[in-house]
Amino acid sequence: xxxxxxxxxxxxxxxxxxxxxxxxxxxxxxxxxxxxxxxxxxxxxxxxxxxxxxxxxxxxxxxxxxxxxxxxxxxxxxxxxxxxxxxxxxxxxxxxxxxxxxxxxxxxxxxxxxxxxxxxxxxxxxxxxxxxxxxxxxxxxxxxxxxxxxxxxxxxxxxxxxxxxxxxxxxxxxxxxxxxxxxxxxxxxxxxxxxxxxxxxxxxxxxxxxxxxxxxxxxxxxxxxxxxxxxxxxxxxxxxxxxxxxxxxxxxxxxxxxxxxxxxxxxxxxxxxxxxxxxxxxxxxxxxxxxxxxxxxxxxxxxxxxxxxxxxxxxxxxxxxxxxxxxxxxxxxxxxxxxxxxxxxxxxxxxxxxxxxx
Amino acid sequence: xxxxxxxxxxxxxxxxxxxxxxxxxxxxxxxxxxxxxxxxxxxxxxxxxxxxxxxxxxxxxxxxxxxxxxxxxxxxxxxxxxxxxxxxxxxxxxxxxxxxxxxxxxxxxxxxxxxxxxxxxxxxxxxxxxxxxxxxxxxxxxxxxxxxxxxxxxxxxxxxxxxxxxxxxxxxxxxxxxxxxxxxxxxxxxxxxxxxxxxxxxxxxxxxxxxxxxxxxxxxxxxxxxxxxxxxxxxxxxxxxxxxxxxxxxxxxxxxxxxxxxxxxxxxxxxxxxxxxxxxxxxxxxxxxxxxxxxxxxxxxxxxxxxxxxxxxxxxxxxxxxxxxxxxxxxxxxxxxxxxxxxxxxxxxxxxxxxxxxxxxxxxxxxxxxxxxxxxxxxxxxxxxxxxxxxxxxxxxxxxxxxxxxxxxxxxxxxxxxxxxxxxxxxxxxxxxxxxxxxxxxxxxxxxxxxxxxxxxxxxxxxxxxxxxxxxxxxx
Numbered sequence: 031x032x033x034x035x036x037x038x039x040x041x042x043x044x045x046x047x048x049x050x051x052x053x054x055x056x057x058x059x060x061x062x063x064x065x066x067x068x069x070x071x072x073x074x075x076x077x078x079x080x081x082x083x084x085x086x087x088x089x090x091x092x093x094x095x096x097x098x099x100x101x102x103x104x105x106x107x108x109x110x111x112x113x114x115x116x117x118x119x120x121x122x123x124x125x126x127x128x129x130x131x132x133x134x135x136x137x138x139x140x141x142x143x144x145x146x147x148x149x150x151x152x153x154x155x156x157x158x159x160x161x162x163x164x165x166x167x168x169x170x171x172x173x174x175x176x177x178x179x180x181x182x183x184x185x186x187x188x189x190x191x192x193x194x195x196x197x198x199x200x201x202x203x204x205x206x207x208x209x210x211x212x213x214x215x216x217x218x219x220x221x222x223x224x225x226x227x228x229x230x231x232x233x234x235x236x237x238x239x240x241x242x243x244x245x246x247x248x249x250x251x252x253x254x255x256x257x258x259x260x261x262x263x264x265x266x267x268x269x270x271x272x273x274x275x276x277x278x279x280x281x282x283x284x285x286x287x288x289x290x291x292x293x294x295x296x297x298x299x300x301x302x303x304x305x306x307x308x309x310x311x312x313x314x315x316x317x318x319x320x321x322x323x324x325x326x327x328x329x330x331x332x333x334x335x336x337x338x339x340x341x342x343x344x345x346x347x348x349x350x351x352x353x354x355x356x357x358x359x360x361x362x363x364x365x366x367x368x369x370x371x372x373x374x375x376x377x378x379x380x381x382x383x384x385x386x387x388x
Numbered sequence: 389x390x391x392x393x394x395x396x397x398x399x400x401x402x403x404x405x406x407x408x409x410x411x412x413x414x415x416x417x418x419x420x421x422x423x424x425x426x427x428x429x430x431x432x433x434x435x436x437x438x439x440x441x442x443x444x445x446x447x448x449x450x451x452x453x454x455x456x457x458x459x460x461x462x463x464x465x466x467x468x469x470x471x472x473x474x475x476x477x478x479x480x481x482x483x484x485x486x487x488x489x490x491x492x493x494x495x496x497x498x499x500x501x502x503x504x505x506x507x508x509x510x511x512x513x514x515x516x517x518x519x520x521x522x523x524x525x526x527x528x529x530x531x532x533x534x535x536x537x538x539x540x541x542x543x544x545x546x547x548x549x550x551x552x553x554x555x556x557x558x559x560x561x562x563x564x565x566x567x568x569x570x571x572x573x574x575x576x577x578x579x580x581x582x583x584x585x586x587x588x589x590x591x592x593x594x595x596x597x598x599x600x601x602x603x604x605x606x607x608x609x610x611x612x613x614x615x616x617x618x619x620x621x622x623x624x625x626x627x628x629x630x631x632x633x634x635x636x637x638x639x640x641x642x643x644x645x646x647x648x649x650x651x652x653x654x655x656x657x658x659x660x661x662x663x664x665x666x667x668x669x670x671x672x673x674x675x676x677x678x679x680x681x682x683x684x685x686x687x688x689x690x691x692x693x694x695x696x697x698x699x700x701x702x703x704x705x706x707x708x709x710x711x712x713x714x715x716x717x718x719x720x721x722x723x724x725x726x727x728x729x730x731x732x733x734x735x736x737x738x739x740x741x742x743x744x745x746x747x748x749x750x751x752x753x754x755x756x757x758x759x760x761x762x763x764x765x766x767x768x769x770x771x772x773x774x775x776x777x778x779x780x781x782x783x784x785x786x787x788x789x790x791x792x793x794x795x796x797x798x799x800x801x802x803x804x805x806x807x808x809x810x811x812x813x814x815x816x817x818x819x820x821x822x823x824x825x826x827x828x829x830x831x832x833x834x835x836x837x838x839x840x841x842x843x844x845x846x847x848x849x850x851x852x853x854x855x856x857x858x859x860x861x862x863x864x
Contacts, residue, residue: 080741080742080743081639081640082635082636082637082639082640082742082743083639083741083742083743083772084639084742085741104640105642134584134589136584140583141583144557144561145583145584147589147592148557148560148561157834161830161833161834162830163830163831163834164827164828164831165831165834165835167739167806167807167808167826168741168806169739169740169741169771169772169806169807169808169811170553170554170739170770170771170772170773170811171549171553171558171739171768171771171772171773171811171812172739172808172810172811173546173547173549173558173596173810173811173812173813173814173815174808174809174810174815174819174823174826175815175823175826175827175831175832175835175853176593176596176597176835176838176839176853177547177560177592177593177595177596177597178593178834178835178838180560180589180592180593180595181588181589181590181592181593181838183589183592184584184585184588184589185588185589188588189588200644201639201641201642201643201644202642203642204642221502224502224503224504225502227504227613228501228502228504228525228526228613229613230525230613230614230615230616254684255684255687255688257683257684257687258680258681258683258684258687261681261683261684265681309582309583309584309586310582311503311580311581311582312502312503313500313502313503331583334582334583335583335584354580354581354582355580355582356582356584356586358586365586365587366576366577368570368574368575368576369576369577369578369587369590372576372588372590372841372842373587373588373590375841375842376588376838376841379837379838379840379841380834380837
């Protein structure tokens with residue numbers, strides 16, 4: 031295992047590499063590519079937290095929990111609430127902020143506040159030739175030059191190894207509540223979630239579990255200052271009354287635990303099989319799930335994200351047919367040829383020797 | 389500011405290029421008479437002008453593709469243009485270039501409030517996107533001050549922001565998909581009505597690439613439900629430090645206003661003389677706007693006003709209704725027009741960490757004394773995006789040059805305190821030669837390598853963004 035202690039050492043390791051490297055943060059997101067393991071875990075630590083500027087800068091190997099703890103002290107948070115993959119994928123290790131950015135890991139609040147990459151203000155990375163590149167900065171608005179930071183976010187290490195990230199952080203909320211309804215079929219649930227997200231009540235989570243204990247469960251989250259949360263819960267339940275009576279859960283700890291479970295796809299924990307993640311246009315979600323014929327399904331992002339559990343080795347993509355989006359297990363859905371050409375071109379440009387296995 | 393000298397070989401082939409473009413787009417789609425091409429000689433950065441070789445105004449993605457393919461074969465540079473409102477010279481042509489304007493492509497292709505998206509052709513203006521969904525209770529969030537005129541194509545090219553991005557983000561945070569034509573005519577579809585990219589997030593690097601990677605002809609945009617209401621509060625302070633500390637405390641208290649705007653004394657006075665908004669005569673004025681239902685607004689305003697009072701304001705005025713709200717915004721919204729009435733000015737666009745605000749304002753004041761040019765400051769304080777307006781006299785020999793030098797010094801200061809050269813206007817030609825202040829050679833090289841992949845011949849808007857010396861070996 032190569033474990034560079036500084037950006038310079040990492041650059042040297044990449045320059046010296048003769049074969050593929052298998053780059054990892056905490057290694058919590060399932061199978062890693064073949065190659066000599068290279069870990070960023072020794073590049074660790076928060077280098078700047080400026081609460082009044084809503085900014086945090088940290089080295090790539092910094093554990094997410096260390097960042098969460100530091101932010102909580104200032105009543106702030108990573109608003110995109112990155113999921114923890116460990117229980118879902120049966121992995122161990124410690125999720126790192128570099129891994130979160132490299133895979134653009136975003137939780138239930140993604141549809142309201144954006145993905146991990148929407149909170150990325152800048153980064154430093156080392157490309158496949160060992161060149162250190164800086165992009166973006168640490169300020170909230172920045173259009174100086176190309177946004178390589180966004181390109182590298184979600185590239186899973188294919189264009190370079192991230193060494194430092196600057197993130198926009200947001201205030202934590204005073205309280206949160208959930209609206210819950212039972213027994214909606216998938217299509218109705220997605221419609222109800224879309225209706226909720228089309229109101230001005232700032233719904234910050236919308237999930238549906240068709241096989242929940244006690245019957246299908248649709249849940250909406252409202253966050254903010256206490257009087258505002260109370261008002262919006264009431265107004266939203268009225269607006270969605272045609273679907274039935276919505277129960278309001280106001281116990282702060284219960285609400286938090288529920289959404290942590292949704293974030294980490296808790297309904298699938300401890301089950302067997304392959305997990306597929308499908309990004310889809312919400313209005314096509316229910317039909318897609320019906321076609322998929324999976325053992326279990328779970329909807330997040332108001333239907334924009336579907337988790338599917340199938341028998342091991344069962345490739346469901348052929349059954350999904352045509353839709354606006356893409357599905358992912360270990361391999362990617364083939365992209366249109368012109369997009370493939372651009373992707374290949376970029377990978378060859380930043381990693382001409384093919385050192386970065388991703 | 390220098391532009392590369394035009395290629396005489398291309399100029400000599402003008403007739404041939406025009407003929408091929410006319411065959412593809414028809415007479416109506418090509419402008420080549422010098423008396424008419426003059427209308428395209430500059431954008432909103434009017435200090436620099438140069439009529440293009442010719443102008444094409446395609447009506448469809450296919451026509452864009454045909455025009456680009458021809459220019460690619462003929463090795464003619466192409467400068468994409470939305471509505472020509474760039475303050476950075478993003479749409480400034482060279483004499484050997486073809487301007488490709490998307491203004492005729494302005495249709496709404498699809499509106500879906502269940503999936504909360506709108507798909508438009510990119511010649512459509514920013515404000516008319518909101519106009520198309522307003523009756524359905526939705527809006528498109530990015531709101532650059534040119535929103536009445538500016539096109540979505542330009543918004544995507546420059547990753548435009550606006551006054552409300554503290555809460556809603558800038559263009560890149562509200563863009564879900566594009567149809568883009570590459571320089572060789574290849575049409576690519578990237579993203580769509582779903583939320584995440586399957587492979588590399590090409591959309592992320594296309595947005596903000598200043599028309600150098602391709603011409604975006606269609607865009608899928610995120611639309612948001614309109615808030616129930618919004619009200620601003622105005623606060624006056626006797627020092628920049630007090631106003632800056634007030635902003636910091638509001639943000640630290642966990643309130644996230646949709647906008648926090650800041651004006652200094654020269655700007656307040658000019659706006660007051662122009663718009664008579666009833667602003668107090670003080671050193672620093674803040675306008676803070678919050679959203680929600682009436683009760684929610686009151687609750688947030690209570691918190692904000694309590695903080696505001698802790699910093700010894702000279703005046704506090706919360707709007708009670710829409711009329712008072714409009715009056716509070718009136719001065720701010722007419723700021724650029726008001727300054728234009730009394731002076732020529734140059735508008736800067738650097739961003740700084742919010743915490744550096746008092747220090748930066750002090751040093752801008754020192755630079756103002758040193759150069760003997762007045763400065764009025766107006767900016768988005770919540771996100772640190774500053775718009776210092778340097779006042780000069782265009783008719784006075786050497787004043788423009790002096791103003792440009794001072795502008796460069798202010799931008800260097802922004803970078804020095806941890807900020808950047810441009811927060812929302814883009815680099816264009818205006819800040820092109822300052823890029824080395826913010827970036828090391830290898831940082832610029834990495835960006836130029838991306839252009840190599842999308843546009844290997846470097847024909848799309850080639851003389852922008854990168855210092856000419858840095859891009860010299862790549863440009864034709």
